[in-house]
Amino acid sequence: MNAVLNYLFLPNEVSPTEKAHVERINRVALVAFYLHIPIFAAVAWICDTGPLFAIVLSGLTLIGPTIAYFTLDSHRSKATVFAFTAMCMGGLLVHFGQGPMQIEMHFYFFVLLALLAVYGNPAVNLVAAVTAAVHHLALWLLLPTSIFNYDASVWVVVVHALFVVLETVAAVFIARSFYDNVIGLEKIVAARTREVDERNRDMRLVLDHVAQGLITIGVDGHFGGERSRMVDAWLGEPPESRRFPDWLRCYDEKAATWLDIGLEELVDDILPSEVIIGQFPQQFRRPSEDPEGRPSTYSLNYQPIHDETGKVEKLLVVISDITEELARAETEAQQRENLRLFELIASDANGFEEFYNEADKMLRRVVDDAELPLRDLKRLVHTLKGNTAIFGLERISRCCHDLEEGIETSGERPERPELEGLDEAWSHIVEKVRQLTGGDRKRQMVVEREDIDALLQGIRDETPYARLERQVQRMHMEPTSKRVAVLAEQAQKIAERLGKTNLRIEQQVRGDVRFEPARWASFWSSLVHVFRNAVDHGLEKSDERADRGKKEEGLIALRTYAESDRFVFEVEDDGRGIDLEALRAKVEARGHEVGSDDDLVQKIFEDGVTTKNVVTETSGRGVGMAAVRAEVEALGGEVAVATRPGEGTRFSFSFPIEEVSPPEATARG
Numbered sequence: 001m002n003a004v005l006n007y008l009f010l011p012n013e014v015s016p017t018e019k020a021h022v023e024r025i026n027r028v029a030l031v032a033f034y035l036h037i038p039i040f041a042a043v044a045w046i047c048d049t050g051p052l053f054a055i056v057l058s059g060l061t062l063i064g065p066t067i068a069y070f071t072l073d074s075h076r077s078k079a080t081v082f083a084f085t086a087m088c089m090g091g092l093l094v095h096f097g098q099g100p101m102q103i104e105m106h107f108y109f110f111v112l113l114a115l116l117a118v119y120g121n122p123a124v125n126l127v128a129a130v131t132a133a134v135h136h137l138a139l140w141l142l143l144p145t146s147i148f149n150y151d152a153s154v155w156v157v158v159v160h161a162l163f164v165v166l167e168t169v170a171a172v173f174i175a176r177s178f179y180d181n182v183i184g185l186e187k188i189v190a191a192r193t194r195e196v197d198e199r200n201r202d203m204r205l206v207l208d209h210v211a212q213g214l215i216t217i218g219v220d221g222h223f224g225g226e227r228s229r230m231v232d233a234w235l236g237e238p239p240e241s242r243r244f245p246d247w248l249r250c251y252d253e254k255a256a257t258w259l260d261i262g263l264e265e266l267v268d269d270i271l272p273s274e275v276i277i278g279q280f281p282q283q284f285r286r287p288s289e290d291p292e293g294r295p296s297t298y299s300l301n302y303q304p305i306h307d308e309t310g311k312v313e314k315l316l317v318v319i320s321d322i323t324e325e326l327a328r329a330e331t332e333a334q335q336r337e338n339l340r341l342f343e344l345i346a347s348d349a350n351g352f353e354e355f356y357n358e359a360d361k362m363l364r365r366v367v368d369d370a371e372l373p374l375r376d377l378k379r380l381v382h383t384l385k386g387n388t389a390i391f392g393l394e395r396i397s398r399c400c401h402d403l404e405e406g407i408e409t410s411g412e413r414p415e416r417p418e419l420e421g422l423d424e425a426w427s428h429i430v431e432k433v434r435q436l437t438g439g440d441r442k443r444q445m446v447v448e449r450e451d452i453d454a455l456l457q458g459i460r461d462e463t464p465y466a467r468l469e470r471q472v473q474r475m476h477m478e479p480t481s482k483r484v485a486v487l488a489e490q491a492q493k494i495a496e497r498l499g500k501t502n503l504r505i506e507q508q509v510r511g512d513v514r515f516e517p518a519r520w521a522s523f524w525s526s527l528v529h530v531f532r533n534a535v536d537h538g539l540e541k542s543d544e545r546a547d548r549g550k551k552e553e554g555l556i557a558l559r560t561y562a563e564s565d566r567f568v569f570e571v572e573d574d575g576r577g578i579d580l581e582a583l584r585a586k587v588e589a590r591g592h593e594v595g596s597d598d599d600l601v602q603k604i605f606e607d608g609v610t611t612k613n614v615v616t617e618t619s620g621r622g623v624g625m626a627a628v629r630a631e632v633e634a635l636g637g638e639v640a641v642a643t644r645p646g647e648g649t650r651f652s653f654s655f656p657i658e659e660v661s662p663p664e665a666t667a668r669g
Helices: 002-008 016-047 051-061 063-071 075-096 103-119 122-142 154-183 185-209 229-235 244-249 253-268 273-278 323-347 349-368 374-390 394-410 416-437 449-460 465-475 480-497 517-526 528-538 542-547 580-589 597-605 624-634
Strands: 213-218 223-227 283-286 296-306 312-321 503-509 554-563 566-573 638-644 648-656
Touching (some): 002 154, 016 051, 016 103, 244 253, 323 349, 349 416, 374 480, 480 503, 528 624, 528 648, 597 624
Antiparallel strands (some): 554 566, 566 648, 638 648
16 A cells, blocks of 8 residues: 555655756646636637636636645645646536537546646646546536536446546556656666765775776777776876876886887787787886885786777776885895805806806996997897806896897897896896805816826826926816716706707717817807707607607707817707798898708808797897807807708817817927
């Protein structure tokens, strides 16, 4: 019952929209009522029921609604009075229209019952319906001719009443629907607004307390009004352009530029969106306000938001402060580095000393030599990266890789701050080596027992001083067998780093050839590129080797031998060989023409030539082999390459024997 009453009678609250609407309808209704007076007079004149009487009676009927309109404060109350008046006006029309058309005058009641639904108030329709029913019943009893032009029975009145009930039910439904969905739209909107505001408050609460920066940007770079509190805390006042790249540009020009380029490519829609977004800048740095503080580093993650067609419409940018994370990673890297330095010094002090001196020499040229040609700079950085990676010095290797990336992107020398990062990382190595060695890095001499025995025997045999001096001099030289063993260990470490553990190293050393360590250090360091290419480019994975009918275990052979007046050092693998077609395509793309395959193979020693399509931290820049040839030529040597598709590749390094053997000692008297 309460539900029915709540449906028929409106809530007490009157919204501004309802008030304005009902007030306007009441005003129109009152004017319409007064316009009825001349019409009623005309009807009375036609039907000979007294025009003057019609004017007087109609005027008297309108006294009540007129007083109500000007005195009542409630517009709803005025509406119920007008509903009663409307039915009274219907009764007057039927009374004045007596005659053949009198029964048709009853349509007035039904039309007004429907029109009253425009009030949006079911109670108005109910008042009108009750008034019409009472009018018909009372007039049928007291003055039948006032409503019917024939001797109507009570059933006629009942039928009229039923039609009034049916129309009223429909009118009530229409009125209530009109109120709920049109007049009450303000309440609906207000309720929805409150709901949205509540959700926004909840979302704002989340955004204000989330530890990340969240912001949505369009493909044009413009951002909306909503973003998490951390975005403003980290980036400060937004720019007038309201473009996210411009906001980034306040702190990191490089990241902002690359983001602008990426967004332009996203708009062009040529490449897949996943590829383009993958090339967006992943980090940016904000200088510290504290002059002595370290800069803050933030990561950038992009989540595409697609429209109904599947095209990227917006991007959700997630910003995270990774300063502490990087600091922890840096500390852990330093700890691993310290442990690795201790292991290297403890296990092979002389080998580490050799590496250390050569790396320091290369690094000093990279950092301090402003006149160093860019080509030589790239070679040094690439070689330094490879050698430090082998020795497990991750931070130096990573710095070198970042420098390579910057050079490749800009085509120019690194800026001083970028070089200082490498210098700082190396300074830590220098300091830690000083601590571990007590500041004394004097090279220890390891002498083979057979050398000592030979020297003692020479003394006993009273061998001439010149030969004894040469024997002592040879003790300072590095035996080929020892160097080959070191190189084999380096090749094995490279294979482990690349996940190719199915590798066997074969060592073949013929003859007792020795080297002056300092003079040959740069050449031995450059061989990291040969081993890396053999493992990364040449050797197949186990399953691929099995498919080709090869042993699952790959082979790298290191050979040395003396041949007439030449010393030869060979590195051979049994991998897939050099991809000559890919190499030819790369060479021709650089605008060069090549004839024979032998001429083509020599192109691998030119800067920028590589058969790899993807640059990794290991290889793919086409710099390493050029560095190898430069070191070989510096020693007066030559390099030859023989490759067999599907079978492997052999590098042969040949040097004049006088460049290897120590000079004859001057005899002592």
